[in-house]
Amino acid sequence: MNSNLSDQLGRSLILVGCGNMGYALLQGWVDSRLIDPRQVHVVEPLSSLRERAASLGVITHDTVTTLPPDADLVVIALKPQIIEQELPKYRRYSNSAAFVSIAAGITCERLTRLLSSTRVARAMPNTPTSIGKGSTIIFSDRAGELFPTEWVVALFNAGGAVHLVAQEEFIDAATAISGSGPAYVFYLIECLADAALKLGLPSTMARDLATETVHGSAALALASKDAPEELRRQVTSPSGTTEAGLSVLAGDDGLSSLILRTTRAAFDRSLELASQRPGS
Incomplete structure (x- = not known):
């Protein structure tokens, strides 16, 4: 060893x-x-x-x-x-x-x-x-x-x-993001794979493409010096297919709002556990 x-x-x-x-x-x-x-x-x-x-x-x-x-x-x-x-x-x-x-x-x-x-x-x-x-x-x-x-x-x-x-409060915020975050990402993969199936792709290919896309995108974000918003812009050609899809995700009640509500629910639950009385 x-x-x-x-x-x-x-x-x-x-x-x-x-x-x-x-x-x-x-x-x-x-x-x-x-x-x-x-x-x-x-x-x-x-x-x-x-x-x-x-x-x-x-x-x-x-x-x-x-x-x-x-x-x-x-x-x-x-x-x-x-x-x-x-x-x-x-x-x-x-x-x-x-x-x-x-x-x-x-x-x-x-x-x-x-x-x-x-x-x-x-x-x-x-x-x-x-x-x-x-x-x-x-x-x-x-x-x-x-x-x-x-x-x-x-x-x-x-x-x-x-x-x-240096602040214990950061632990509760981290619980909502990195602690619970893998479940959110796995669910995203599920949703992408399900959408691929509904668009006519075979099940194995649908799952593989969804998983590979999330894995590759995260790896690129870690390896790149560019911020995620810049990487997103690089993929999004004007009037192209990606822009059409993003117009749905970026709507008033789109992904940003959904992620905020999701992480807030996890954060609030962490605070609730912290204040919970013994035996309750």
Whole structure:
């Protein structure tokens, strides 16, 4: 293995929850050889998800009681609705470990209360992390003081771009954009493929063209020095086919308005989760 986070961790890394996002993170860490899977303990009650995690060479547990007594880092990948009941079980690590949570809407203040620790951080990754193409926003109000930010940055760098932010509010905005964004893009691909079918293209070609077009366009936007609006203008010939299509998307109640309403709904839900009382 190359120089990696396993060299810095004297004890274990614990991943609490291994659903789709937790597994995406785990897969990115193992595939990048950032960590030794033998140092990773995954807590997951569902046997099918434990088996999936175990296939990566990590140690799996169905309960917190069988975990090692000490850890350096605990990554919390639980649904927000079960945070209140599950997190107090991990207070046993408050003296040895730092905690980072990817649960939407769960504030650092709430994490501190539930874990009896001030060594907490929040992160908002997305599922492309599993193939090294993700985006992650990280916040800790103890960064550079008590919280080992370099460990968390190293972990999420394995999955793609990392953005450290100085305000916790940015996490909620990131949830609406990059956190939920892959679902919006996948739905766009679905819609493009469905439109291609209705225009007479075969199903396989329709799906491939839709996926390739979104992938290629995103790759060009990342590689180009031009802003997206300039790239759009370059594709749009006056009185051409693209202009005809864009005239529909850019209407008064078109794509811009729809995307704003979509992201606002996700943002508001993140704030709602943050203010939700225990048990509600």
